[in-house]
Amino acid sequence: MREFLIGIDGGGTSCRAAVADAEGRILGYGKSGAANIMTAPDTALANIEKAARAAFLNAGLSEDLVNSARAYLGLAGNNVEDTVAYISARLPFAESTIESDGFIALQGALGDGDGAVAILGTGSIFIARCDTSVHYIGGWGYHIGDLGSGARLGQMALVESLLAYDLISPPSPMTTALLGEFNNEPPKMVGFSQRAKPGDFGRYAPYVFDYASQGDQTANRILTLSAGWVDAALDRVSDLTNGGRLCLLGGLATLYPPYLAERHRERLVVPAADALTGAIALAKSTYGSSMERSR
Amino acid sequence: MREFLIGIDGGGTSCRAAVADAEGRILGYGKSGAANIMTAPDTALANIEKAARAAFLNAGLSEDLVNSARAYLGLAGNNVEDTVAYISARLPFAESTIESDGFIALQGALGDGDGAVAILGTGSIFIARCDTSVHYIGGWGYHIGDLGSGARLGQMALVESLLAYDLISPPSPMTTALLGEFNNEPPKMVGFSQRAKPGDFGRYAPYVFDYASQGDQTANRILTLSAGWVDAALDRVSDLTNGGRLCLLGGLATLYPPYLAERHRERLVVPAADALTGAIALAKSTYGSSMERSR
Known part of the structure; x- marks a missing residue:
């Protein structure tokens, strides 16, 4: 009987x-909906299985093979112990290993060996690997963490827009444009902010980079502050990896480099592969020897 | 028939x-529960009437006099038009005027004449009066405003605690103590942050002032940043009032002065009276002449 490996990359949107x-x-790929194991574990379980079955079909194989496959899963929210136990007991695979979505991204980006990734998207987290130890820096979420993240950048841009409206700070093309998006009515912007999830704030992050590149002083001030936070986290990461390879991932990865300190820019490498490739590589190293035995 | 004036100071807690x-x-005072006209208008209406009736009883008068009294109300959330129309149509008084809770506080603190108040509590708002015009600066709420407020100070202290935990910033006695409050388990702090309302973050603001006064570098950095925002707002207020009198109100009023710029410190005056005294003064000036006529 042929043996198969499954790699899973599960997050809040897909x-x-x-x-x-x-x-x-x-051999094949599959995709399904959100797999947020913290807020909706049963939906996550259903979508993990759905994506895995789709991958088997995509490979021209029977989807029933999911039950004999060995899986390596990178899941957001894996640091909540109770949740992981709940998920782990209900997965359809023959064997399963659950790690963070960030860790499979690191494996994909850097392959084996030491180095670090900075995942700069709606949130922000820094992961460093040195020998066999893995260190997570940041990643505490929007409310009291995720400095330098897209959500924080967007929120700061809205804050600056209100300061400009109140004539506390000088207006800039960016703050004028953002106020315009809310019909120049701050209560509308405030209403948005009360309902907004991190991803909603994050949608304004590209504005900040766009306007900064056009010389907008407020946008540049926000980016200087944010890049300073990222630089500080990268200093810690550099300590942990002896200044080794560094890879930026996430939606802001291509936008941040010009704003980072030279000491970090010169360490940047492009990602070798994506997170799913990382998950498969980890599945192979995790289950390789047991698969040899079972053949 | 004797005529009576009612002053109301209604906010989210009482x-x-x-x-x-x-x-x-x-002649008398009364108190009741929350009067948040935005989130619970009918409860607010009931508590406004309850407080007014209690004030008449406290004065040794019949509580039925509420229906013939003329009222001046300072209510949080008065800037939402629909809400004010709803409340206004249902108040039990013979005549009513609704203004912001901040405005009656300004009237109480400064009496008649020009000047400004900075209300620094869980939130922050700045109100300037020059001749007959009144300007509101800030006060946009926790999510994208209220810079320098207690909620923001508390949130920043928790952010710094996680940066210290991750060794991104050096620890300080304050960050060590705050982490200790969460059993040195960042996920517990993160869980708190996800559930926290502005007032919950605000409970950590006094820590920042306490530790700053003991030389804590992180606490002092947070206060320097926050006081800078308050100074910037006060510069705008100073423009509007030609550098006139300035009064700090709210829970942080006595804590902030040492951190503010000298140009603002030298304009500070102590409040002449409280918000209810302001509401009664405004009621008298609003209804005074009509009461003369009706006698």
Whole structure:
């Protein structure tokens, strides 16, 4: 009987899966909806299985093979112990390992060996690997963390717009444009802010980079502050990895480099592969020897 | 028939009332529960009437006099038009005027004449009066405003605690103590932050002032930043009032002065009276002549 590996990359907006043979060659991909194991664990379980079955079908294989496959899952929210136990007991695979979505991203980006990734998207987290130890820096969420993240950048842009409206700070093209989006009525912007999730704030982050590149002083001030926070986290990461390779991932990865300190810019490498490739590589190293035995 | 004036100070935690004679001499006080006209208008209406009736009883008068009294109400959330129309149509008084809770506080603190108040509590708002015009600066709420407020100070202290935990910033006695409050388990602090309302963050603001006075560098950095925002808002207020009198109100009023710029410190005056006294003074000036006529 052929043995298969499954890699899963599950997050708050979608769940992706890859199926590979015992040698780690990817045969097919699948995708489904949100896999937020903290807020909706049963939906997450359903979407993990759905993505895995789709990957088998995509590979021209029977979807029933999910039950005999060995899976390596990178899931957002994996740091909540009770949740992981609940999920782990209900997965459809023969064997499963749950790690963070960030860790499979690191494996994909850097392959084996030391180094670090900074994941700069709606949130922000920094992951460093040195020998066999893995360190997570930041990633505490929007309310009291995620400095430098898209959500924080967007929120800061709205704050600055209100300061400009009140004539506390000088207006800039960006603050004028943002106020215009809310019909120049601050109560509308305030209403938005009360309902907004991090991703809603994050949608304004690209504005900040756009306007900064056009010389907008307020946008540049926000980015200087945010890049300073990212630089500080990267200093810590650099300590942990002896100044080794660094890879930026996430939606803001291509936008941040010009604003980072030279000491970090010169360490940047492009990602070797994506998170699913990382998950399959980890599945192979995790289950490789047991698969040898079972053949 | 004797004529009576009612002053109301209604906010999210309680509603207070004063009853006065036609000359504005306060005869009694009353208090009841929350009067948040935005989130619970009917409860607010009930508590406004309850506080007013209690004030008449406290003055040794019949509580049925509420229906013939003329009222001046300072209510949080008065800037939402629909809400004010709803409340206004249902108040039990013979005549009513609704203004912001901040405006009656300004009237109480400064009496007649030009000047400004900075209300620094869980939130922050700045109100300037020059001749007959009144300007509101800030006060946009926790999510994208209220810079320098207690809620923001508390939130910043928790952010710094996580930066210290991650060794991104050096620890300080304050960050160590705050982490200790959450059993040195960041996920507990994160869980708190996800559930916290502005007032919950605000409970940590006094820590920042306490530790800053003991030389804590992180606490002092937070206060320097926050006081800078308050100074910037006060610069705008100073423009509007030609550098006139300035009064700090709210829970942080006595804590902030040492951190403010000298140009603002030298304009500070102590409040002449409280918000209810302001509401009664405004009731007298609003209804005074009509009361003369009706006698």
